[in-house]
Structures are given as structure tokens and as C-alpha cells.
Amino acid sequence: MSSADLINMPVVDRLRDCMEQAIAYAAAIADNAQDNGKPLPAELVASFQADCHKLIVHLTTATTINEIHHLPVGS
Numbered sequence: 001m002s003s004a005d006l007i008n009m010p011v012v013d014r015l016r017d018c019m020e021q022a023i024a025y026a027a028a029i030a031d032n033a034q035d036n037g038k039p040l041p042a043e044l045v046a047s048f049q050a051d052c053h054k055l056i057v058h059l060t061t062a063t064t065i066n067e068i069h070h071l072p073v074g075s
Contacts, residue, residue, distance in 0.1 A: 008062075 033040055 029040060
């Protein structure tokens with residue numbers, strides 16, 4: 001594992017935890033909507049969809065970074 005991997009692991013673990021919580025919250029929202037017979041506003045769903053897209057863009061960026069190894073000055 002590279003030092004970059006080690007630096008990101010706590011953040012990745014935190015994101016994984018947040019995603020698991022977000023999925024549980026979304027399931028609860030769906031359950032509540034079914035119980036109440038009231039749909040969630042489409043605009044709110046679109047807002048969450050845009051947030052998810054931003055998340056994927058950032059993660060995709062993280063997967064496409066090329067490591068640049070600089071030679072010491074004077075080499």
C-alpha cells in the first residue's frame with residue numbers, strides 16, 4: 001500500500017460509513033413515504049441525485065490521478 005493509500009484510508013472509511021448511513025436514511029424515507037402515502041418531492045430527489053453525481057465525479061478524479069515522482073534537485 002502506498003503512502004497516498006494510507007493517507008486516504010481514514011477518509012475512505014469515513015465516506016463508506018456515511019454512505020451506509022445515507023442508504024439507511026433513504027430506506028427510512030421510502031418507508032415513511034409508503035406508510036404516509038405521500039411521495040417525496042421530485043425536486044428533492046433531483047437535488048440528492050445531483051449530490052451523488054458530484055460524489056462520483058470527485059471519486060473518479062481520484063482514480064485518474066497519475067503519481068508524479070520528482071527527482072531531487074541537482075540529480
